[in-house]
Amino acid sequence: xxTIQRDIIVREVGLRDGLQIHPTFxxxxxxxxxxxxxxxxxxxxxxxxxxxPPKLIPQFADATEVCAxxxxxxxxxxxxxxxxxxxAQRGLExxxxxxxxxxxxxxxxxLKNVRRERDASMAxxxxxxxxxxxxxxxxxxLIGAGLSTALGCSYEGxxxxxxxxxxxxxxxxxxxxxxxxxxxxxxADPALVRAVLKAVLAVAGDVPVAAHFHDTRGTGLANVxxxxxxxxxYFDASLGGLGGCPFAPGASGNIVMEDLCFMLDxxxxxxxxxxxxxxxxRQTMSESLSDLKLHGALARAGLPHGFVSxxxxxxx
Amino acid sequence: xxTIQRDIIVREVGLRDGLQIHPTFxxxxxxxxxxxxxxxxxxxxxxxxxxxPPKLIPQFADATEVCAxxxxxxxxxxxxxxxxxxxAQRGLExxxxxxxxxxxxxxxxxLKNVRRERDASMAxxxxxxxxxxxxxxxxxxLIGAGLSTALGCSYEGxxxxxxxxxxxxxxxxxxxxxxxxxxxxxxADPALVRAVLKAVLAVAGDVPVAAHFHDTRGTGLANVxxxxxxxxxYFDASLGGLGGCPFAPGASGNIVMEDLCFMLDxxxxxxxxxxxxxxxxRQTMSESLSDLKLHGALARAGLPHGFVSxxxxxxx
Numbered sequence: 001x002x003t004i005q006r007d008i009i010v011r012e013v014g015l016r017d018g019l020q021i022h023p024t025f026x027x028x029x030x031x032x033x034x035x036x037x038x039x040x041x042x043x044x045x046x047x048x049x050x051x052x053p054p055k056l057i058p059q060f061a062d063a064t065e066v067c068a069x070x071x072x073x074x075x076x077x078x079x080x081x082x083x084x085x086x087x088a089q090r091g092l093e094x095x096x097x098x099x100x101x102x103x104x105x106x107x108x109x110x111l112k113n114v115r116r117e118r119d120a121s122m123a124x125x126x127x128x129x130x131x132x133x134x135x136x137x138x139x140x141x142l143i144g145a146g147l148s149t150a151l152g153c154s155y156e157g158x159x160x161x162x163x164x165x166x167x168x169x170x171x172x173x174x175x176x177x178x179x180x181x182x183x184x185x186x187x188a189d190p191a192l193v194r195a196v197l198k199a200v201l202a203v204a205g206d207v208p209v210a211a212h213f214h215d216t217r218g219t220g221l222a223n224v225x226x227x228x229x230x231x232x233x234y235f236d237a238s239l240g241g242l243g244g245c246p247f248a249p250g251a252s253g254n255i256v257m258e259d260l261c262f263m264l265d266x267x268x269x270x271x272x273x274x275x276x277x278x279x280x281x282r283q284t285m286s287e288s289l290s291d292l293k294l295h296g297a298l299a300r301a302g303l304p305h306g307f308v309s310x311x312x313x314x315x316x
Numbered sequence: 317x318x319t320i321q322r323d324i325i326v327r328e329v330g331l332r333d334g335l336q337i338h339p340t341f342x343x344x345x346x347x348x349x350x351x352x353x354x355x356x357x358x359x360x361x362x363x364x365x366x367x368x369p370p371k372l373i374p375q376f377a378d379a380t381e382v383c384a385x386x387x388x389x390x391x392x393x394x395x396x397x398x399x400x401x402x403x404a405q406r407g408l409e410x411x412x413x414x415x416x417x418x419x420x421x422x423x424x425x426x427l428k429n430v431r432r433e434r435d436a437s438m439a440x441x442x443x444x445x446x447x448x449x450x451x452x453x454x455x456x457x458l459i460g461a462g463l464s465t466a467l468g469c470s471y472e473g474x475x476x477x478x479x480x481x482x483x484x485x486x487x488x489x490x491x492x493x494x495x496x497x498x499x500x501x502x503x504a505d506p507a508l509v510r511a512v513l514k515a516v517l518a519v520a521g522d523v524p525v526a527a528h529f530h531d532t533r534g535t536g537l538a539n540v541x542x543x544x545x546x547x548x549x550y551f552d553a554s555l556g557g558l559g560g561c562p563f564a565p566g567a568s569g570n571i572v573m574e575d576l577c578f579m580l581d582x583x584x585x586x587x588x589x590x591x592x593x594x595x596x597x598r599q600t601m602s603e604s605l606s607d608l609k610l611h612g613a614l615a616r617a618g619l620p621h622g623f624v625s626x627x628x629x630x631x632x
Contacts, residue, residue: 157622186613187620189582190541217620218575218613219582221538225506229545252613259534266505266535297502297534297568304503304533306473 004042004272008264009234010257011045012038013212015066016081017254018242019059020050022292028062030288032069035076037284038239041277042311043257045077046070047100047236051087067094079144083114088128091141099132101125102146102182105167106153109184113148122170129175145176146212150196152187161199168200178208180236183223186216186252190226197230210234213255215241215295220255221263228269235260239282241295256296258282262303270310275303320358320588324580325550326573327361328354329528331382332397333570334558335375336366338608344378346604348385351392353600354555357593358627359573361393362386363416363552367403383410395460399430404444407457415448417441418462418498421483422469425500429464438486445491461492462528466512468503477515484516494524496552499539502532502568506542513546526550529571531557531611536571537579544585551576555598557611572612574598578619586626591619 015034019026035046048070054061063080070078071094079098082088091099103121104110110118125145132140149156150164168179181200183193193211201209211227211234213220224235237260243253261273279299286294331350335342351362364386370377379396386394387410395414398404407415419437420426426434441461448456465472466480484495497516499509509527517525527543527550529536540551553576559569577589595615602610 152620154621157620185620186617187582189579190544191583216613216617217578218572219537219579221535222541222579225538225541228506252617256534262533263505263535263538266503267507297532301502301532301568304468304473304501305470 004044005270006044006272007233007269008271009045010043010261010264010271010273011047011079011210011234011236012043012239012257013047013236013254014238014240014242014257016047016050017236018238020057021244022059022289024289024291025059025061026288028065028069030285031062031066034239034281034285035066035070036073037281038278039073039076041281042271042273043278044075044272045079045098047079047081050081050083051090052081052083063090064094067096071095071097082128084124085127085131088131092131092135096141098142098144099128100144100146100180101128102148103167103171104148104153104184105159105163106149106156108155109149109153112155118167122167122174125171125176126174133175142177143175144178144180144210145171146180146182147171147200148182148184150181151183151192152185154185161196164196165199165203169203172204172207176207178210178234179204180210180212182212183214186214186219188213188223189219190222193223193226194230197227197232201230208234210236212236214243215252215255218252220252221259224255224260224263239278239285240299242289242292252295256298258298259296262298265310268310272311274311275309320360321586322360322588323549323585324587325361326359326577326580326587326589327363327395327526327550327552328359328555328573329363329552329570330554330556330558330573332363332366333552334554336373337560338375338605340607341375341377342604344381344385346601347378347382350555350597350601351382351386352389353597354594355389355392357597358587358589359594360391360588361395361414363395363397366397366399367406368397368399379406380410383412387411387413398444400440401443401447404447408448408451412457414458414460415444416460416462416496417444418464419483419487420464420469420500421475421480422465422472424471425465425469428471434483438483438490441487441492442490449491458493459491460494460496460526461487462496462498463487463516464498464500466497467499467508468501470501477512480512481515481519485519488520488523492523494526494550495520496526496528498528499530502530502535504529504539505535506538509539509542510546513543513548517546524550526552528552530559531568531571534568536568537575540571540576540579555594555601556615558605558608568611572614574614575612578614581626584626588627590627591625
């Protein structure tokens with residue numbers, strides 16, 4: 001078993017958050033190649049699909065095959081988005097390592113996004129945790145809880161910090177293994193990030209807090225910088241910034257995985273990611289998405305002259 | 317006279333740093349429209365041109381007309397890049413408010429960029445300051461001193477912090493009114509920015525220290541975030557991220573003015589810049605540069621729902 005030292009854990013979410021708004025179906029084999037290559041480059045956790053009904057999002061019609069393929073890979077945490085209890089059941093059946101659930105702090109956004117009141121989503125989360133607890137302890141997947149629109153909402157605008165903390169507490173009380181603070185629509189700035197993360201960290205105790213930023217308005221890595229200062233060690237990103245915003249054509253999506261890893265590595269933080277392999281993975285992935293414009297600066301500019309990576313892999 | 321309260325001073329450098337690598341001549345009237353519109357949007361300092369010989373960079377053949385036109389505008393600090401003593405003489409003759417001189421910390425870069433040893437560039441700077449001092453005190457322009465490649469060099473790679481501090485001290489001793497720490501090739505990360513800025517601030521005393529970042533590898537606004545923590549209040553940027561890197565086709569140039577102003581404004585920092593007017597200025601400017609791809613996220617995504625600007629103008 002290889003032991004890779006990591007100061008920061010980066011998690012790929014492009015196969016879910018990126019592909020979900022992409023109308024062209026990405027062949028299952030291409031998805032699995034992307035997952036495999038990125039895992040080999042050192043990314044240790046990948047959200048590989050979503051268990052939404054294929055009627056709603058045909059992109060995820062191959063969720064079963066993608067999960068099964070990804071679970072073959074050694075040392076990879078395979079996660080999947082679960083929209084509801086039914087999705088959780090599928091995740092358990094497939095043996096996915098981690099289930100990611102999302103509630104919008106903004107009540108309007110929650111209603112528009114999942115057609116349920118926020119309280120109903122919270123109750124559903126409790127039912128999901130209870131379902132997981134029916135399994136023997138050593139067979140339970142981790143359950144992550146995302147606070148969508150925690151940093152702003154495209155319907156409500158500013159979101160009250162008290163509401164963010166209230167939602168975090170409800171998810172923690174229900175038994176979340178991780179809280180993910182999400183800037184779903186790319187409204188955040190570093191000052192807001194500091195305020196929200198400090199408040200969530202204060203109630204999270206020993207439960208890890210992750211950050212999920214979008215680069216819609218260019219502030220993605222600035223927000224990462226603020227989050228790092230707060231002590232955040234888990235960041236979601238997507239290769240090539242895959243994603244975008246359905247309300248803003250051409251706008252960026254999730255923060256760009258390769259730019260994030262480059263910045264962290266430059267700062268002397270070990271990510272476990274080999275940047276050369278990651279850039280090759282991006283290249284291969286982009287070839288199967290030739291109708292899609294990728295984002296990201298590193299892929300265009302290349303690594304700095306004389307760049308020495310902090311990447312380290314220690315065979316143990 | 318209008319008094320605009322500003323926490324942060326943003327300075328437009330696209331007319332110089334952006335246009336200098338653009339092979340198509342931008343008509344003088346379009347340059348002046350850009351300057352006027354951006355000044356009206358609230359940007360208080362604009363580097364309008366460079367006094368390099370038109371034989372070297374034909375884009376600046378209209379330096380005299382551009383300076384004369386810009387100097388008509390009320391409340392605008394008109395600056396120009398001066399490559400040498402001769403450029404300084406031209407700046408004095410034209411009555412430019414501020415002269416910007418640049419020395420590369422990297423000796424190799426200095427040699428390649430201005431075909432002189434770094435020591436010779438330092439001696440030239442001293443001569444320029446002496447020339448300025450021949451004017452009566454109330455007629456002297458400000459003289460800014462840029463530390464090019466202070467955060468990395470495309471020839472030498474990493475640049476020693478001791479060399480950055482040595483150069484800063486030499487420029488301060490010679491009489492610089494401002495030190496500009498420049499990430500000329502976009503190699504910086506927030507940790508390096510903190511280290512370099514703290515060291516330069518420690519020797520600068522009361523002399524203002526500004527930051528000039530490029531977004532070549534996506535870390536531009538992250539570096540601004542780190543610089544803000546260090547107390548930096550002066551930032552260079554270019555509208556639409558105009559610029560790019562001659563060595564990396566398609567790569568970004570200076571940090572994007574409108575994204576910078578949006579981030580600062582979101583953070584509750586007053587820039588004095590009206591974002592709507594700034595975006596309109598970008599639109600008009602882009603029409604006269606239709607052969608050029610602009611960068612920037614805000615222009616694509618638009619302002620957040622319910623965004624309230626901290627912009628304030630107080631007529632006094």
